[in-house]
Amino acid sequence: MSRALPVIHRVVTEETGPYRVDHVDLEFSNGERRQFQRLHGRGHGAVVVVPMLDAETVLLVREYAAGVHRYELGLVKGRIDAGETPLQAADRELKEEAGYGARSLLALRELTLAPTYMSHVTHLVLARDLYPERLPGDEPEPLEPVPWRLDALDQLILREDFSEGRSIAALFIAREWLRNK
Template sequence: MSKTLPTIHEVTEHEAALYRMERLDLEFSNGERRLYERLHGRGHGAVIVVPMLDTETVLLVREYAAGFHRYELGLVKGRIDAGESALEAANRELKEEIGYGARSVEALRSISLAPQYMSHQATLVIARDLYPERLAGDEPEELDVVPWKLDALHELILLDEFSEGRSIAALFIVRDWLRHHGG
């Protein structure tokens, strides 16, 4: 069922450090009016990379997560720089974060983060046929690289240190994609 989108009567903007905050004055098809707020990220987008060491093993990174003030296990992630494609950014981030490049990078889909109030999306990329190559990155310390078998995903998702929703979703998507597209 397709619904009529609300009418936007007014948009006001407020600047924040990493985001631009918008307040929308909306009127829904039933006549109800509400104020909604949404965040727009700055920059050219982001990538979430699933680096496959082999057909069964993904490489995860453990890095400091300021939001929880702890170390968190997750996937390679990063911003897309100006003039860079998502696939180029994915390969650069791999080299910076885990010390590998990939001969094969493929964008699978876009993943959103809290679409009810954020415009942020990241391109999910699978990286295969890895080779050693390191680039200097912006991380303040070298990241731990943790190999994990996809058939043990059920154990990974129960670890307290593996909590980021995009990483969890990305691994399930890639695991099923590999099953249907000949890992």
């Protein structure tokens, strides 16, 4: 079913540290009016990288996750810096976090975190034909690389230390793209 988008009557913006919050006054096609909040991060978006060591093995990294105060397995990820494309950011983050560059980078799709109230977009990038190259990063300690076979994703998603939604979604999307390419 296709619906007309709500009419925006007013937007009031509030600056709150690292975020900008829009208070949006909306009117829906049935006449109902509501105020929504829309959260915008500072920056140019983010990337999550699926680095393939070979046709069957992805390279994960283990790093400290302050939000849950534990070490987490996940994919290489990070911010897109000013002036960078998503592919350039993916290659830079891969070199900083995992110690590899990629000769082949492919943007698979965009992912949103909570699109009902956040504008944040993460670009999913598949990295293949890897070669060793390390750049200094902003991590306080070196990240631990952990190879994982794609045919064992069922075991990975049940691990307590692998919980980040973008990494889970990205691995399944990449696996399906690789199977059907």
